[in-house]
Amino acid sequence: MELVNNHYQLTGGIDPLALCKEYGTPLYVYDASVMERQYQRITGAFSYPNVRIHYACKALTNLAVMRLFRRWGAGLDCVSIQEVQLGLMAGFKPEDILYTPNFAGMDEYDEAVRLGVKINIDSIPMLENWGLHHKHVPIGIRINPHLMAGGNEKISVGHIDSKFGISIHQLPHVLRVVESQGLVIEGLHMHTGSDILDVDVFLRGADILFEAARKFPFLKYIDLGSGFKVPYKADDIETDVEELGEKLSEKFAEFCREIGHELTLMFEPGKFLVSEAGYLFAKCTQVKQTTSTVFVGLDTGLNHLIRPMFYGSYHKIVNVTEPTFKPRIYTVVGNICETDTFAVDRRIAEVVEGDIIGFYNAGAYGWMMASNYNSRPRPAEVLLYQGEAYLIRKRETLEDMVRNQVQLQLEEIS
Numbered sequence: 001m002e003l004v005n006n007h008y009q010l011t012g013g014i015d016p017l018a019l020c021k022e023y024g025t026p027l028y029v030y031d032a033s034v035m036e037r038q039y040q041r042i043t044g045a046f047s048y049p050n051v052r053i054h055y056a057c058k059a060l061t062n063l064a065v066m067r068l069f070r071r072w073g074a075g076l077d078c079v080s081i082q083e084v085q086l087g088l089m090a091g092f093k094p095e096d097i098l099y100t101p102n103f104a105g106m107d108e109y110d111e112a113v114r115l116g117v118k119i120n121i122d123s124i125p126m127l128e129n130w131g132l133h134h135k136h137v138p139i140g141i142r143i144n145p146h147l148m149a150g151g152n153e154k155i156s157v158g159h160i161d162s163k164f165g166i167s168i169h170q171l172p173h174v175l176r177v178v179e180s181q182g183l184v185i186e187g188l189h190m191h192t193g194s195d196i197l198d199v200d201v202f203l204r205g206a207d208i209l210f211e212a213a214r215k216f217p218f219l220k221y222i223d224l225g226s227g228f229k230v231p232y233k234a235d236d237i238e239t240d241v242e243e244l245g246e247k248l249s250e251k252f253a254e255f256c257r258e259i260g261h262e263l264t265l266m267f268e269p270g271k272f273l274v275s276e277a278g279y280l281f282a283k284c285t286q287v288k289q290t291t292s293t294v295f296v297g298l299d300t301g302l303n304h305l306i307r308p309m310f311y312g313s314y315h316k317i318v319n320v321t322e323p324t325f326k327p328r329i330y331t332v333v334g335n336i337c338e339t340d341t342f343a344v345d346r347r348i349a350e351v352v353e354g355d356i357i358g359f360y361n362a363g364a365y366g367w368m369m370a371s372n373y374n375s376r377p378r379p380a381e382v383l384l385y386q387g388e389a390y391l392i393r394k395r396e397t398l399e400d401m402v403r404n405q406v407q408l409q410l411e412e413i414s
């Protein structure tokens, strides 16, 4: 979203205020052209020909978005059996879906086998179980390489006491299980967290997986997961995927020459593909001046965008209605009855009640982490595609929220 002649415009000249008028607020808006740009950027970064990008759909599972990624040629990365089912609904072929859950029960894995998707196992007990239940179904193994990576402890998942993956130090044990059960290992996988800045983390991860890969003769792919950081503010640093593509393509090709067969190099970005494509628009309900602070209060809250409260994440915030007013310093808060702070001491063009406020970087983990807390309905979603705006999810209603409640007629009980 950019300022053009002192008005904010979305791609194709679409007016965000008109969208808010038509669909109401709060409103999530996603720009397909930004998603496509990011997808082309990452696929274009690698000179190694055999690269496959799986969209980590937990970032944003709206079926319309998933269909776009399928059209552009991506596979899908799923962390639950429901995401697998959504992927199939969106038209992905089972072989293009990667299922990498954590602490899933055997029943979920059974279903994944039945659906024919690629499966990553991330614990030794589950590997042992595999021999008993699905010995002949090839699998990948999620390795924890113990690289400290990622923006903060909630999104860093590769450290020594992380619950994810099988420790690289337990590789001898893994090999014993694989051998005794006669398992076919077709992939090695790692995913060490989110917001990784240093491409060396991926290169070191690759080295660790290469070393392990020599022990698995049936290997078809190596998946280096994700964790690409995107910019949140002007001049913010981001993962240099071009540098990564260049360095890793060379390294990967060399490794494949060495072992004498071509492996597929895989990544599974979520945030990188959709974060910058999304905006959350909300309306200012009140401006409240206290003795120390001026609060801008909105018709949304942590129930719709939890990232600032949950991860301390930064979202650029602008006054869409009056971008040219003199900036003032505001603390931007939501309407939830808990501490519900989006931003502290932000310079924003002077806000009055009724103004539309826009949040950037709301495409990934925005709507997906939304809840009905305080019994407020979740927002509608709009997709901008080839110059048109499409409603891709209706705003929830009170009826939606009580749909699965079963009414107890207390008079009839006693």
Ligand SMILES: *Cc1c(COP(=O)(O)O)cnc(C)c1O
Binding pocket: 056, 058, 059, 077, 079, 100, 191, 193, 194, 195, 225, 226, 227, 228, 268, 269, 270, 271, 272, 364
């Ligand atoms: C969450 C997740 C991803 C995507 O992470 P991003 O930081 O959004 O790119 C990829 N792979 C797995 C296994 C994940 O759990």
